[in-house]
Amino acid sequence: MTEHQPTTERGRIRIEGFEEAVDETDRDGVDVWDDDRRSERRGRLEDVWRRFRSNRSAMVGLGVVAGLVFLTVFARPLEFSTMGYTITVQPFSLAPHDPSEMYVGPANAGPSLAHPFGTDWAGRDQFSRVLAGGRFSLSIGAIAVALALLVGIPLGAIAGYAGGWVDELVMRLVDTLYAFPFLVLAIAIVAVLGQGYWNLVAALALTGWIGYARLLRGEVLAVKEREYVTAATALGVPDRTVVFRHVVPNAIAPVIVQATLNVGTVVLSAAALGFLGLGLDPSTAEWGAMLSRGRDSLVHGHWHVTVFPGLAIFLFVMAINLVGDGLNDALDPQGETVERRRR
């Protein structure tokens, strides 16, 4: 509305908001026939971002995530070696020592200036290991969730949109896999596939897609009854286009929130598997694997070996949860996150 201006004309009734010019501009903004969809979508994203930005704890979470990503990227130089050539993508090294180099200091030394987080049983620098270890945890979280989305989104969308026996088949499979707790299923898959980075990612992706498929199917069931879907179908738009251009973009918001929260869950599970000795090799500088000897060190009083990698996991997962919570509020101001926290 126009700004209220003090009127100097006494004794005259002034009705605001009905001037010709104001009327015109106002109606332009809400024109329902405006089919410039791209600008509308940008507007929606801007809206989400504006709401997200006004959420203080979510912004703190985003800052922590960005900080941790920065630290892990610059922890050690990134190099790719192919055919005798070494390409250095990132030459900086924030970590003072090579995380796998043994006896850079005395074994099991407490925190000191030379080794801020102390050293572990093999005299490796804990600070460097925690910094570099983020590479495993963060990349496993991101890749496993991305792969799970690649499987879960198409299956959920097709099951929800097609209905009938396709739906029955997919949902019975989902129900069956749901019978196994996330970690138990991941452990069983690791037992079958064997250990290693990509097997771990595969196990976490294979257990992760179920949640997205189920969630998206439910949303698609609601969205496909909407008028614009009926209109698109009536205009002869092929099913594939209807599903992936009209239905999925309108049903995806809860899946995005869930996927964000799941990056945290996956990092926790990967760390738990590492702790159990079923994830990456125990000598790897992965946050969970670093704790696999935590029990022994603890009994001998080497608290720093346990505390710092655990704090790193906690910090990252907490930050991701804050971001996910904020994203949920920004995408759907009425909803509640915890009900969506089904895996």
Place this chain on the structure above:
Amino acid sequence: MSLANYVLRRVVVTIPVLLGVTAITFSLLHVAPGDPIDVVTGFQNVDDDVEASLRAEYGLDRPVWEQYLVWVADVLTLEFGESPVTGRDVGATIAERLPYTLLLGGSAWLLSLLIGIPAGVVAAVKRGEPADEVSRIAALAGIATPNFWLGLVLLLVFGVHLGWFRVIPPDAPLLSLEMLWFMLLPTITLGTASAALVMRLLRSSMLRELNEGYVRTARAKGLRERTVIWKHVLRNSLIAVVTVAGLQITLLVDGAVVVEQVFSWPGMGRLLVDAIGRRDFPVVQASVLLIGVTVVVANLLVDITYSYLDPRIRYDR
């Protein structure tokens, strides 16, 4: 739909899921790399005759579907065979470990309700106030803390430094005072994430109920606020806690696998992890199957309880 009809329909839908669970568990052994017979012989070279007779003894010479049917028949009569690694009866091993996990899981569940319900009520009543914000951050922290790390830190503080608890379980029967005292730390470790979940869920469900007309009626007729909250609103909100029980079971099982390792608690989770380390597949198979079936049956019971408490749900699906 009457309750009996609803129960019948839910049971019928559960049958294919149970079949799927057995199929997946069965295929675990057969997808795993390596020949099961190698595990039986301990990876030694044996005569072809001996191997053939072993194959016949374990039924490995028959087609896969026949092996599956035989296995399902065995499982239905609770025959799990014996472990090729330890030579002990798998069923007996599990029966020995199961009470430990049930007691630990049960007490963690109880703890999650004892903390989660009052905290959820307070957060809902004091919505937007500092108490609400603090409990929100606490709940997020509870979910974000790796349970194995929480267990290790509790052991460090209360076990190693203060010396209030032993670091490994005492050599005492399960239901002795020493054992129950030792179980306190694992219970707290396991119950934390669950409590956070209950608390957040109850808060959102209470907030929904607080907007209902009957709350205004109750207040208008002059009931004390405490009666309105604890008698009227909480009672209706608790249904949400029932629906989350199924999710809690999977959370507790996942947690138990890890927490039992931290505290050397001789339960099912430890059995599973040890068995995978020893490649003792019959034990892995039986434990995974037991967990899967438990979760399916528990979810069935949750749904039935829910539909009994809130009959509207029967028409929803």
